[in-house]
Amino acid sequence: MAKLLAEAIGTFWLVLGGCGSAVLAAAYPDLGIGFAGVSLAFGLTVLTMAAAIGHISGCHLNPAVTAGLVAGGRFPAKHAIGYIIAQVVGGIAGAGVLYLVAKGLPGFDRVASGFASNGFGPHSPGGYPMASCFLIEVVLTAAFLFVIHGATDKRSSAIIAPIAIGLCLTLIHLISIPVTNTSVNPARSTATAVFQGGWALEQLWLFWVAPIIGGILGGLLYRTVADCCHD
Numbered sequence: 001m002a003k004l005l006a007e008a009i010g011t012f013w014l015v016l017g018g019c020g021s022a023v024l025a026a027a028y029p030d031l032g033i034g035f036a037g038v039s040l041a042f043g044l045t046v047l048t049m050a051a052a053i054g055h056i057s058g059c060h061l062n063p064a065v066t067a068g069l070v071a072g073g074r075f076p077a078k079h080a081i082g083y084i085i086a087q088v089v090g091g092i093a094g095a096g097v098l099y100l101v102a103k104g105l106p107g108f109d110r111v112a113s114g115f116a117s118n119g120f121g122p123h124s125p126g127g128y129p130m131a132s133c134f135l136i137e138v139v140l141t142a143a144f145l146f147v148i149h150g151a152t153d154k155r156s157s158a159i160i161a162p163i164a165i166g167l168c169l170t171l172i173h174l175i176s177i178p179v180t181n182t183s184v185n186p187a188r189s190t191a192t193a194v195f196q197g198g199w200a201l202e203q204l205w206l207f208w209v210a211p212i213i214g215g216i217l218g219g220l221l222y223r224t225v226a227d228c229c230h231d
Helices: 002-025 034-057 063-071 077-102 130-151 161-180 186-196 206-230
Strands: none
Touching: 002 034, 002 077, 002 186, 034 161, 063 077, 063 130, 063 186, 063 206, 077 186, 130 161, 130 206, 186 206
16 A cells, blocks of 8 residues: 555655656746746656655556566566556646646636647647657657666666656657657546546557657566566
């Protein structure tokens, strides 16, 4: 239960911190933090929680990470469903707090604003089609899992792991916010889609399928490379 609670709290923080930066702090013409600020915010949520709960639950915060760690032989499959449920619940709770704050501003509309949701086609920030969005989510999630596996390898430095993983997530957002508003995390996508309630729920399938495929590919790829090194 401690591990599941840690995952829920960590994902709560990721959604509140990352999506909160997009909803509350990115839009101001003169003071807004922009894409770069939102990218950094997501990286910082992972970096800080890795330090806080990495020793408790491993700090997955993401169903695609959990699936990738199972594929890479780093996490027992029998615990995956519990982790994923905790992540989704924590993410929705984080989005709920964000909504309660945001709706205090007169004129705020969670549906019209998009509420930091992920989308493709007309709901992609840059208007990218579904195929482009699917591809970028698969590839970037695979890269994320490859970095996670490498940074947490017993032959690597435990001190550098949270920094490497946090900066990798920052880089991923810098690349793909214009494409999909960056998911690489089904729990994060579900959390905001629940409150947007319209097109985000209709397109949510992509932001489960593509990151899970990418996570598994990244885990398998690192496992293959590591096995070759041992040979």
